[in-house]
Amino acid sequence: MSPLARWCHRHRLAVVLLWVGLLLALGAGVGAVGSAFGNSPTSQNTDSAKATALLERASNSAAGKSGRVVWQVAGGKVTEPAAERAMTGALDRIADAPGVASVSSPYTPAGRAQISEDGGTAYAAVAFERDVADTRIEHVKELATAPESGSLHIALNGQAFTVNPKPNAVADAMGIALAFVVLLLVFRAVWVAALPIITAIVGVGTSAVAVMLLSHVITLSDTTLTLGSLIGLGVGIDYALFIVNRHRANLKAGMGVAESTAKALNTSGRAVVFAGLTVVVALLGMLTLNVGIINGMAIGAAVRTSW
Incomplete structure (x- = not known):
């Protein structure tokens, strides 16, 4: 993880622009073809x-x-x-x-x-x-x-x-705001509290448009976005917090920014990758049920988690 962390630190502007470009490209794709979520009962193996x-x-x-x-x-x-x-x-x-x-x-x-x-x-x-x-x-x-x-x-x-629940932007915003307040009370630093939330929002937003495009390939329920948002925001903020907290501790110990970034990614970053893969494997375990719409939800949630 250290070489990747050092490369990203040296080319941090390029990394940010790559993420923005990816988000815009996926968004343009969704704008062109839309989504194809559905709950057709005849598509299920039951x-x-x-x-x-x-x-x-x-x-x-x-x-x-x-x-x-x-x-x-x-x-x-x-x-x-x-x-x-x-x-x-x-x-x-x-x-x-x-x-x-x-x-x-x-x-x-x-x-x-x-x-x-x-x-x-x-x-x-x-x-x-x-x-x-x-x-x-x-x-x-x-x-x-x-x-x-x-x-x-x-x-x-x-x-x-029966009306299926739709993604609720207000509820998501309230959850994000509450998470920011809690982090602010714990760390007493605006940037430290905001960074995990920013990374989670970028990850969830990018994966959301990717899942919309994926709905044209596999059967995905229209509740997939809601499920993915819940998991993505929770996991994204939580995992990013591990790395940010380790980086903050390294800086307080006197390390330089580049060295601290590399060490944080090499320690907490490894734990986050392992934990994230564990969640993805657990979600994909639903594929054993071999029910189309559940398979789609599992894949969609796994995409949101891994992003």
Whole structure:
């Protein structure tokens, strides 16, 4: 590690420009082709994926997403005229909505089992057509919750109505700010506290655009970026802190900057490389499950960690 550290110190401006150039090049690539994240169940090597594939070949409606509209009447029964009239109208509008394949209502003889024993709660199953647009699902959500009132409570569940978490820039910024405050309190030096965070942000940012491009090659879940950010920021700040702390101690001991950099990389740097590789191996251990979307998440997180 010492020769690498000395070379980087001698050519520090070139190293910084190389990182900036790499980030800009990857960013330009993402700007040109975008990302291709997805959660297609038929791309997974599981029994449920095989069943979904069979359903797709047999029926357009059976292959689509599905969800449930659940409602409860406060202090009454769902079969009361007012509640039944409101929900029957909503279910009829849902059945006529674009992208909806079928609606199973509890207000039919075949759907009586969808009403609870006490009569206070009921649900309707909604099946969508294959590859239905998200905008149409949102429209169905609006139709389903429209009758809600003080006495009629409505909730949605199921695959179609479940929203996957998206990357939250505000949460990431708050985490970074809190980490900076903690480091500042510990080291009482702005630059020492900021350096591990800067290196982590650069690493996470560069790896994020790399993962976006990688999504065109392998199946990656749209939660991969969130998972990668959590691991990348945590590992990046933690590992950089080891090296910065050792470098700071060397400088206090009277070493020159070049000598201190080489020694810090040769000691703490070796430990960081070993620890990082251990995390990467652990993440890639998920490949043994042989489930496509989990494989993608493992590879994506490993890329973020190793960067």
